[in-house]
Amino acid sequence: MKILVLSFWTPPAIRPQAILIGKMLPEWHKQGIDPVVVTYESEQVYKSDFPVYFIPQFSCGGSGLLGRFKRAMYRTRYFRDLKKRVVAICAEHDIDVIFSFSNPQDSNILGAMLKKILKRPFVSHFSDPWIDNPYKAFSGMGGILEKRREAFVMKQSDSIIFTNDVAKRVVMSKYPASFQEKALVVPHCYSEYPAAAKPGRSKFVLSHIGAFYKQRTPSVLFDSLSRMLREKPELRSRVRVHLIGASNPYSGYGKDDVMNLVKKYDLADIVMVSDPVSYETSLEHMTRADCLIAIDANYPDSPFLPSKVIDYVGSGSAIIGITPDNSPTAAVLTQVGYRSFSYSETEALATYMAGLICGDEHPIRKDHEAEIFHVRNTTARYVSLFHTLRHLNF
Template sequence: MKVLAVSYVLPPNLYSQAIQIGRLLYHARLPMAAVTGQVEALANGLDVYPDFDSRLLFRLPVAYRAPVSGLMHRIAANLLPLYARAPDEFLGWVPLAERAVVERLAQGDFAPDVLLTFGEPMSDHLLGLRLKRRYGLPWVAHFSDPWADSPFRRRFFLANIRNRQLEREVIANADRIIFTSQETVDLVMAKYPAAWRQKARVLPHGFEPDAYGDSPRDPDAPLLIRYLGNFYGHRSPQPLFEALAAILRERPDELHGVRIELVGGVPPRMLKSAAFRSLPDGLLKLVPTVDYSASLALMKQADLLLVIDAPDDLSVFLPGKLVDYLGAGVPIFGIVPPGASAQLISKLGGGVANPRRPAEIAESLTQALRNIRERRAAGTGPAWGNPEVRAAYSADAVAERFRSIVGELAGSGADE
């Protein structure tokens, strides 16, 4: 069963989507060719699989340069309602990539049995739609995030209308649709005919068990709590700041010998609150973004890992960073709304608190601190977290489920 995969970014590109999808395809071990863009940001190391192309029959990179960039790009984005939003800035790449695929397949030495497309960017799925219509291949469309239902797209009214049209075409024509959480399935498929929902499958991202290194913690060092990732939009460290301030007022001894690091970008506007300014020197440290390999080592060396998400009634997002945390085998505490992340952390045995409830965060975080003190006092033990839950997210386990989904279409006709 030969596979043609479309993913604008793949290893060794230094993007989270490239790493996550690259990991899936690397472990899938299917006879595969890949259509990609040409991206200059690269990385080296195990996490981005320097030998990735050895798993491919061939890679077909298709160059694309946006018609405008820099200041003109920003002006167009502010003035033109559809520019770079319906679905994204890679729309112009789609016809170029289609032409390249047609020319390559015309050589006759590769005839795919199944088509795979991965979004983000969602333009990958628009290329898949064209190839589906041209060749009639069974098609698996994989969504790392929601498309038309994404909360990050809500304020663009005209673009939302167009994105709903485009998404509907993709969902209607794809033979299998993969989402990373059940909550995303429920959100996206609610607006479509019930029969279409039968095509949906849930497949989370996976972690690479051997990528974290083995740096032992100093038993006499302060308890180290780390958050890794960027803050932006409504995803803010403010709920954490408020909880820490409350603990300092009511039970300051709970934070004795504790150091907290926020590794990644924090906009200056998020560091102006009274709660942040009230924190004593040495309690919280801002650390610049590190490369992916280094981030995995930092996870492994922590005593507690934080997940912080934007307030919402329900969050469908299951971030790849949380799945990476699983591989570190370190306790996890989530300041997250109800939804996919909260459910996974709870199944692992970790604590969660709603970002809209500072008192709840303070209470739950205090308990998490007590738990990690006990864990350290007990000495080195097995990896933290329900072992059955962790095992289901390993790269090999996820790849096995992925092969099963692709296998559902093996030998199927275009419209069966």
């Protein structure tokens, strides 16, 4: 079965979507799916065993009323050209199902346009909410247009994938029952890890993999560490914190911001900040860490489940979550045997970290629960869905 995969970020880009695609598509191929990928042009080319086509990324400058008019005109032309090119790709490969993977949402918009033209089954995937994303603010005419675009994608979709139940509820609650019936949850996944034994060392290593944002910083972690060290100063020589990828420039919260927090909490001797690494190298860091740290933004009813959390689960290392109560991250960590703490639980987090370092706490992963998130099991769900959809009549 041939699936058109609209994923505008692909390996080797160090972005969550690219990393997910790098895990998912090889397993799809193993399980009988033939992906045909459409992605952004890049200096680093995505190399795979299946066809990959490259498209330009939309770009248009300008400001004010004239700038908005120019952008709208160029955007219309951009999608017109994309549709023409991708329709030809679909014809060449006799595509059975269209699958679009946000972000950016342009991939879902293109997928919906293709569904309308080609009358092929269309699956849209939402790693994060669109209109309901608390990281973003939509207002005025721009907000109205985005709401229309989201509604268009929902209408054209034959199946709508979310990675957790909260996101599904938050996004779909504003749509009619006929739309809600098309939505389902398939979680993020992890794949096989390179063999990497934990090195012998005298220090307990806490690692965080990935970028920070203004809404999601290591402040609670640092506050708790500072409290722990005030109560147990002898632990300062026994712990190290490694923030891998915290200097990533695309997030708007870089190394200087992190180092200012390090200085504020007097942690310069135990915190190390390093540049982003490849996905494969990040897996090695995960397996070698004594404990991994997952941090969510402090939003009530948070709809986010970072794909990195599921990679953490696959590593076998202990995990601590800093996340709102009842968040998808908290639910997953509880499911697989680990603990999470809200932003107000700095004292409890400090006590728990001290217990880990001293060997008084021994979290154990529930392997049968973790297996649910293995890529072979999530792929089996996608394969079943695709086989069902390919027989739809339009």
